[in-house]
Every structure is written in C-alpha cells, then in structure tokens.
Amino acid sequence: xxxRQSASLIIFLMGGCMILSLLLTAYTNVSSTDKGSAxxxxxxSVTAPQDLLTPGTLTVGSDTTYPPQEFIDTATGQAxxxxxxxxxxxxxxxxxxxxxxxxxxxxxxxxxxxxRFDVVISAVAISNERKQKADFVPYFNAGASxxxxxxxxxxITSTSDLCGLNVGVQKGTVEQDYxxxxxxxxxxxxxxxxxxxxxxxxxxxxxxxxxxRVVATYQDSPVTDYYLQQNAGRFDVxxxxxxxxxxxxxxxxxxxxxxxxxxxxxxxxxADGTYRKLFKKWGIMxxxxxxxxxxxxxxxxxxxxxxxxxxxxxxxxxxxxxxWISVVAQFxxxxxGLFLALMRMSRSPMLNWPARAYIWFFRGSPLLVQVLVLFxxxxxxxxxxxxxxxxxxxxxxxxxxxVLIAFSLxxxxxxxxxxxxxxxxxxxxxxxxxxxxxxxxxxxxxxxILPQAARVIVxxxxxxxxxxxxxxxxxxxxxxxxxxxxxxxxxxxxxxxFELLLVATLYYLLLTTVWSxxxxxxxxxxxxxxxxxxxxxxxxxxxxxxxxxxxDTRGAGTLVSGH
Amino acid sequence: xxxxxxNGQAATQHMVRAEQIVKRFGSLTxxxxxxxxxxxxxxxxxxxPSGSGKTTLLRCINHLxxxxxxxxxxxxxxxxxxxxKGRMVESSEADIARMRAKIGFVFxxxxxxxxxxxxxxxxxxxxxxxxxSKTEAKEYATTLLGKVGLAEKAxxxxxxxxxxxxxxxxxxxxxxxxxKLMLFDEATSALDPELVGEVLKVMRQLAEEGMTMIVVxxxxxxxxxxxDHVIFMDKAIIVEQGPPEQxxxxxxxxxxxxxxxxxxxx
Numbered sequence: 001x002x003x004r005q006s007a008s009l010i011i012f013l014m015g016g017c018m019i020l021s022l023l024l025t026a027y028t029n030v031s032s033t034d035k036g037s038a039x040x041x042x043x044x045s046v047t048a049p050q051d052l053l054t055p056g057t058l059t060v061g062s063d064t065t066y067p068p069q070e071f072i073d074t075a076t077g078q079a080x081x082x083x084x085x086x087x088x089x090x091x092x093x094x095x096x097x098x099x100x101x102x103x104x105x106x107x108x109x110x111x112x113x114x115x116r117f118d119v120v121i122s123a124v125a126i127s128n129e130r131k132q133k134a135d136f137v138p139y140f141n142a143g144a145s146x147x148x149x150x151x152x153x154x155x156i157t158s159t160s161d162l163c164g165l166n167v168g169v170q171k172g173t174v175e176q177d178y179x180x181x182x183x184x185x186x187x188x189x190x191x192x193x194x195x196x197x198x199x200x201x202x203x204x205x206x207x208x209x210x211x212x213r214v215v216a217t218y219q220d221s222p223v224t225d226y227y228l229q230q231n232a233g234r235f236d237v238x239x240x241x242x243x244x245x246x247x248x249x250x251x252x253x254x255x256x257x258x259x260x261x262x263x264x265x266x267x268x269x270x271a272d273g274t275y276r277k278l279f280k281k282w283g284i285m286x287x288x289x290x291x292x293x294x295x296x297x298x299x300x301x302x303x304x305x306x307x308x309x310x311x312x313x314x315x316x317x318x319x320x321x322x323x324w325i326s327v328v329a330q331f332x333x334x335x336x337g338l339f340l341a342l343m344r345m346s347r348s349p350m351l352n353w354p355a356r357a358y359i360w361f362f363r364g365s366p367l368l369v370q371v372l373v374l375f376x377x378x379x380x381x382x383x384x385x386x387x388x389x390x391x392x393x394x395x396x397x398x399x400x401x402x403v404l405i406a407f408s409l410x411x412x413x414x415x416x417x418x419x420x421x422x423x424x425x426x427x428x429x430x431x432x433x434x435x436x437x438x439x440x441x442x443x444x445x446x447x448x449i450l451p452q453a454a455r456v457i458v459x460x461x462x463x464x465x466x467x468x469x470x471x472x473x474x475x476x477x478x479x480x481x482x483x484x485x486x487x488x489x490x491x492x493x494x495x496x497x498f499e500l501l502l503v504a505t506l507y508y509l510l511l512t513t514v515w516s517x518x519x520x521x522x523x524x525x526x527x528x529x530x531x532x533x534x535x536x537x538x539x540x541x542x543x544x545x546x547x548x549x550x551x552d553t554r555g556a557g558t559l560v561s562g563h
Numbered sequence: 564x565x566x567x568x569x570n571g572q573a574a575t576q577h578m579v580r581a582e583q584i585v586k587r588f589g590s591l592t593x594x595x596x597x598x599x600x601x602x603x604x605x606x607x608x609x610x611x612p613s614g615s616g617k618t619t620l621l622r623c624i625n626h627l628x629x630x631x632x633x634x635x636x637x638x639x640x641x642x643x644x645x646x647x648k649g650r651m652v653e654s655s656e657a658d659i660a661r662m663r664a665k666i667g668f669v670f671x672x673x674x675x676x677x678x679x680x681x682x683x684x685x686x687x688x689x690x691x692x693x694x695x696s697k698t699e700a701k702e703y704a705t706t707l708l709g710k711v712g713l714a715e716k717a718x719x720x721x722x723x724x725x726x727x728x729x730x731x732x733x734x735x736x737x738x739x740x741x742x743k744l745m746l747f748d749e750a751t752s753a754l755d756p757e758l759v760g761e762v763l764k765v766m767r768q769l770a771e772e773g774m775t776m777i778v779v780x781x782x783x784x785x786x787x788x789x790x791d792h793v794i795f796m797d798k799a800i801i802v803e804q805g806p807p808e809q810x811x812x813x814x815x816x817x818x819x820x821x822x823x824x825x826x827x828x829x
Contacts, residue, residue, distance in 0.1 A: 427674075429670060429672055429674040430674060430676065432627055432670070432674065433668075433670060433674035433675075433676070434676075435627065435660070435663060436625060436627065436663055436666070436667075436668035436670075436737075437663070437664065437687070437688035437692060437736070437737070437740060438660045438661065438663045438664025438665075438688060438692040438693075438740065439660065439688060439691065439692055440656055440657065440660045441656060443691055443692070447687065447691060448676055448687075451678045452676075452677065452678050
C-alpha cells in the first residue's frame with residue numbers, strides 16, 4: 001500500500017467513525033435522559049396543559065444532585081427523590097408521562113425560559129428575584145439551617161457566628177445569598193470575612209465538612225436533616241431553622257395553562273393524602289429513612305461501589321459518549337482547521353484577516369465560556385432582538401449539539417495553526433514543481449503538499465486528540481453524561497464520587513492508551529523512509545504510552561535525503 | 564518524436580519570443596529589457612555569472628515569476644497574461660496551469676515528490692492534469708524511465724536514489740507531459756561532479772531528438788557541443804549572443820571574455 005493510499009484510508013476510517021457515531025447519537029440521547037414512568041392506574045383528573053415540548057410528556061428540569069429531594073438512584077441510573085415522585089404524581093394526574101432532564105442548578109431558570117423543559121422541580125426556594133424570572137407553585141416549606149461537626153465544637157448557632165471561618169455552600173442557592181449578606185455584616189462589625197467555598201454539588205459541599213475543610217455548611221433545612229440522619233453520629237445542626245420560605249415548582253411566566261394544571265393537581269394530591277405519603281416515604285423531618293443501603297460519609301474506600309460501577313452500563317455508555325464526541329469534534333476541527341490554515345496563508349486580506357480574527361478569538365477565550373455562551377447565551381438572542389416567538393426554539397440547542405459545535409469551533413483554531421506549520425514545513429520547491437507540471441493550487445495542495453505536511457501534522461494532532469478525550473469533561477457543566485459527570489452524578493447520593501472518579505480515570509486512561517497505539521501506527525504509515533519500522537518495534541511500551549525513554553525525533557528530519 | 568513533427572509544420576514560427584522583459588524585486592532590477600527568440604527545435608544555452616538574472620528569465624517563461632513589463636509568447640500564446648483594452652491582466656489560474664502543462668521545467672534541486680515512488684512521481688500529472696488512464700500513463704512512464712536508464716527503479720522512493728538518478732527521474736517526469744518546450748534551470752549544479760555526466764547525456768539525447776530547449780548551465784562543454792545558440796547574460800541584460808563557436812572562440816564583449824576566462828581557470 002502506498003503512502004497516499006494509507007492517508008486516504010485514515011481519512012476514510014475517521015469519516016466512518018463519525019457516521020457511525022451520528023447514527024448512535026439518538027440512542028445515547030434518549031437512554032441517558034429518559035425517565036420513562038410506568039403507566040399508572042390513576043385516571044387523569046386534570047386537563048393537560050397546552051404547548052408541551054413533547055406531546056404526551058411532561059419534560060422536567062432538575063439538578064439531580066440534591067438528596068433527598070432529587071438525586072440519581074445508583075441502582076437504576078434513574079432520577080428519584082421526593083420532588084421527582086411529586087412531579088411524576090402530578091404528571092399522572094394530567095395523563096402525562098415524565099421525562100427528567102438533568103440540569104445545572106445555577107442556570108436552571110434560564111434553561112426553563114429557553115424552553116429546554118416545561119417545568120422545573122429542583123428545591124428552588126421562592127425569592128423576589130426569582131419571581132421576576134418565573135412563576136412558582138409552592139409545594140414545600142423549607143428554611144435554611146447549618147450543618148456542623150458533631151458536638152458543635154465552635155458553638156455555631158447562626159450565620160453571625162461564621163465571621164472568619166471556612167464555610168461551604170452550593171452554587172446558586174439562596175443560602176449562598178444569605179452568607180453573602182452575613183459576610184457584609186461581619187465586615188460592618190470589623191470582623192474577619194467569611195471564607196466561602198462554593199461548589200456545584202451539595203454532596204461535595206457536605207464532603208468538605210466531613211473532611212474538615214470547612215466548619216459548617218449552609219443548606220435547606222430538609223437537606224440538613226437528611227445528611228444528619230444519613231451520617232449518624234458525625235454531624236449536628238448548628239442553631240435553628242431560619243428564613244423559612246416556600247420552595248416552588250417553576251413555570252415560565254405567562255404559561256397559565258401549565259400553572260393552573262400544576263396547581264390543581266397539587267391540590268388534589270394534598271387532598272387525597274398522596275402528598276403526605278410522599279413526605280413519609282422520603283423521611284423528610286420524620287426520622288424514617290427508606291433507602292435500603294448503608295450510606296454516608298466514610299473514610300473507607302468503597303471497593304464494592306468501585307467494582308459495581310467499573311463495568312456498569314452507565315460508565316460504558318459514558319465512555320462511548322466521551323469517545324464519539326471526541327472523534328466527531330476532532331474530525332470537524334481538522335476540516336475547519338484546514339480551511340482556516342489555507343485562508344490564513346492566503347495573500348488576500350479578505351481571507352487572511354477573518355482567519356486571524358477567528359484564531360485569535362477561539363484560542364484566546366476559555367472553552368468553558370464558549371460552551372456556556374452557546375448553551376445559555378444563544379437562547380436569549382431572539383428575545384433580545386424581538387424575533388417571532390415561533391423562531392425561539394431554533395436558538396435552543398441541545399447539550400450534545402452545543403458541545404459538538406463549541407468543541408469543533410475551538411479545535412479548529414488550534415488545528416489551523418498546526419496545519420499551517422505543517423504546510424510551511426514542506427519545501428517551497430514542491431509547490432513550484434507541482435505548478436510547473438500544470439497542477440492547479442487545489443490539486444497541488446491535495447496531492448502533493450498535504451500528504452507531506454501530514455507527517456508534521458500528525459504528532460501534534462495526536463496530542464490534540466488525546467487532550468480532546470479529556471476536555472470532554474467540560475461538557476459536564478451542561479449536564480451531558482460523559483465520564484466525569486457520570487462519576488459525579490452517580491457518586492453524589494452515596495458519597496462515593498471519589499471512587500467513581502477513579503473509575504472514570506481508568507476509562508480515560510484506556511481511551512488515551514488505545515489512541516497512542518493508533519497514533520504510532522499512523523505515524524509509521526506516513527513515514528516515507530519506513531526505516532523507523534524497526535525502531536518502533538524495538539521501542540518499549542513504556543516509551544510509547546508513558547512517554548519516557550529515548551527521544552523520538554522522527555518529526556524533525558528533512559523530507560528528502562540528498563538535499 | 565512529437566517535437567520533430569511539429570518542428571516541420573511551423574518552422575517559421577518562433578517557439579519562444581520575449582520582448583523587453585523587465586522584472587524587479589523591490590528596488591532591485593533582475594531583468595532589464597530582455598529580448599529573446601527561440602526557434603522550434605533549437606537548443607539555446609544561457610550562461611553568465613550568478614545573479615545575472617538567467618534563472619529568473621527561465622522562471623518567467625513558465626510564469627513561476629510575474630513580470631513587471633514586456634511580453635512573453637510561447638508557441639504564439641501570451642504567457643501568464645491576457646490583453647484587456649491594451650493592458651496586461653494576469654490570466655486565470657486555470658489558463659496559467661494549462662499553459663504550464665505544455666512546458667517542461669527541470670529544477671536545480673530536482674523537487675521530486677518524496678511521498679511518491681518514482682513511477683508515481685511520473686504519472687501524477689499525466690493522470691490528474693491531462694486525465695490519462697493509469698495504464699496509459701504507466702506505459703509511457705516505463706518507456707521514459709527506460710530512456711533515462713532507470714527502468715529498474717520504478718517502485719523506489721526518491722530518497723533511495725543518487726542525485727543524478729533523481730534528476731533523471733525529474734526529466735522523465737517533465738517529459739511525461741509531452742511538452743513542446745523544456746526549460747533546464749542549472750540541472751546539474753546540485754550534483755556531485757561524477758554524477759553530472761549521466762544527466763548531461765540524457766539532455767544531449769533529448770536535444771538530438773529535436774526537443775526545443777532553453778538551458779541555464781555552467782557546463783561550458785555541454786554548451787559548446789549541444790547549443791545552437793548561446794546567450795551570455797550579466798547584470799540583468801543580455802550582453803552578447805550568437806552561435807557557440809563565436810561566443811567561445813571570438814567573443815566581442817570584454818565581460819563575456821572575462822567570464823569565460825574565469826570559468827576556464829577553475
């Protein structure tokens with residue numbers, strides 16, 4: 001097989017992977033987010049609201065890292081908890097199925113307004129600020145309370161005792177606001193500031209207390225009670241419940257048919273005792289806990305959890321998601337990068353400057369920000385510009401689409417520079433020789449220049465793809481169930497995030513190791529000398545995989561001997 | 564050979580005609596009003612010190628370099644430009660490529676494609692530019708390889724060949740396009756002395772077959788024996804030209820005599 005044919009084969013293989021991946025996308029999507037509810041005997045008694053995102057289904061947004069109200073059941077991989085049961089019961093009254101869409105708490109109301117779901121149930125405390133963004137049906141009375149070490153060694157009874165101390169809180173909660181207010185009060189009294197640690201997940205916040213990084217955590221009172229009971233003998237409540245406010249199900253402003261239907265269904269559930277039963281089932285303020293496994297913060301490494309999840313379908317699916325997103329984003333990044341590199345090298349300012357600006361922007365801003373802008377920012381554009389509401393939905397991209405677009409656009413900027421360096425490394429005489437034979441620019445690029453540039457491009461491209469496999473973890477911020485997010489979501493109900501992050505790490509290592517072999521094979525095929533074939537076989541696995549041993553200088557040689 | 568046949572048909576027409584070519588790089592004038600004419604089947608050798616502009620002149624003839632003023636015609640066609648209301652406008656990429664396909668160019672540094680075998684190097688342009696079938700192109704390539712004495716090297720990558728062998732492959736690659744004109748840019752300057760002969764032999768053979776050739780070289784022996792016409796260039800102009808016996812034995816210009824004197828002392 002000639003070198004040219006192997007280059008084509010590589011491109012063909014990558015293309016094939018991409019198509020395969022796209023075919024399987026639908027499957028991955030549905031299975032990772034659907035919580036199919038078994039049809040219930042209960043007859044619908046409430047008129048279903050109009051304009052549902054999916055007819056026949058109530059699409060619910062929830063940050064499923066907040067036990068006991070909403071979390072992932074590690075046995076089934078499905079969302080569960082008091083809130084989930086309540087909304088499922090409400091949907092049944094309307095004759096609807098329920099789909100739970102995992103979402104980040106700090107952007108959950110924005111996502112509701114962007115029509116990512118019909119309704120939000122996620123222990124959202126009703127505040128004046130939030131009332132301006134959405135309407136609320138109150139379903140739960142909760143205050144805020146402090147969780148402290150057993151025996152309350154620091155004698156913390158209110159937030160005013162927290163000046164100068166380390167305190168943990170979940171991002172975007174009302175408790176975060178209360179602590180900010182308390183912090184100001186500390187300063188006014190000329191005391192030291194509160195040293196806040198703000199994390200995405202409540203479980204991680206409590207973990208801070210368990211490991212002694214903070215002396216107190218501040219959260220909704222039912223949550224405080226839950227962790228207290230889950231970890232008997234470890235924690236105490238500091239002081240009493242304050243700022244008791246109602247938590248509400250959030251509904252888009254003006255969606256009156258939804259608001260009325262939810263309110264009516266909730267009233268029925270309260271009247272027939274279902275609501276009370278759910279309270280009991282989840283042991284909220286009752287001391288009873290229905291969960292069947294011993295759980296809680298422990299210093300012991302949970303091998304059982306580790307082995308249970310190592311080959312679980314959740315992680316296999318997450319690894320697949322990580323892999324195919326990486327392959328597709330890298331492929332699109334290479335294609336985009338090629339065009340950008342050619343534009344960037346053009347003498348025409350019309351082509352040259354847009355490419356420069358593009359590369360400047362995408363290499364100069366964080367990928368995380370690009371992802372969040374596409375996810376949360378884009379849906380606001382049509383509202384801001386007063387476009388026809390029927391067009392709004394077109395601006396709401398799903399998490400997978402957002403990740404693929406953001407990653408490809410970002411990768412394109414990096415690949416552009418790598419490809420440009422590769423093309424520049426090819427001797428200028430090659431293009432002249434091609435032209436003197438009557439070849440046009442595009443043909444010369446495709447047949448003569450790029451196959452030679454490929455040798456210089458592939459080693460850094462391999463680095464980029466290795467990076468891409470791990471960078472997919474950024475997709476966790478918008479709820480995509482890739483490896484890192486899967487570890488966090490499944491780990492948080494049982495305080496085994498560490499064990500599951502270790503599982504995720506093993507999967508990352510597996511993927512990057514396999515890739516290093518694929519890369520070595522590609523580099524070998526692109527080597528016109530092929531003299532390194534023997535070197536490659538002699539080289540130990542330590543050097544290829546772990547990168548130590550004799551330096552590999554294949555990328556540095558000249559293309560033609562005899563010059 | 565094709566070249567011989569056409570030679571007969573259009574003997575009166577010039578293969579190459581250049582009028583008042585001016586080429587500048589910034590403030591530096593490389594070609595300062597060059598006139599040149601090459602008849603069908605003629606072998607013209609350009610000699611001169613380095614920096615005299617002879618390589619640039621050759622590169623202008625197949626438009627690897629743009630010119631600042633003047634006109635170049637190859638086989639009656641204006642090279643690289645078309646006239647729009649009396650002004651010179653650069654031709655389209657496609658037109659330039661079409662024109663170049665008819666002119667063979669041999670580089671000092673061979674410029675073989677290192678990722679392709681010898682045979683693939685030769686058939687690349689016939690297949691992808693002229694649209695020949697692979698079988699057809701391979702057949703002709705094999706004939707050409709036999710002619711340059713490298714039939715057994717067809718499936719070897721260029722880096723396995725000596726410089727002289729690489730240059731002979733480069734000549735075969737140019738000939739595979741069945742050019743009407745061959746341009747040689749110091750084709751033997753990058754070679755070890757013992758390898759020069761094998762390349763000159765191929766060039767001489769080509770000249771004997773009636774190919775129209777413009778050769779930039781420092782090989783005075785070759786110029787004397789093979790050239791129909793010798794041009795001496797210095798400092799961006801043609802200083803003197805004529806049949807080889809006249810230039811080499813009774814040059815009129817002092818600069819020509821100095822240059823030839825220096826060459827002989829080497």
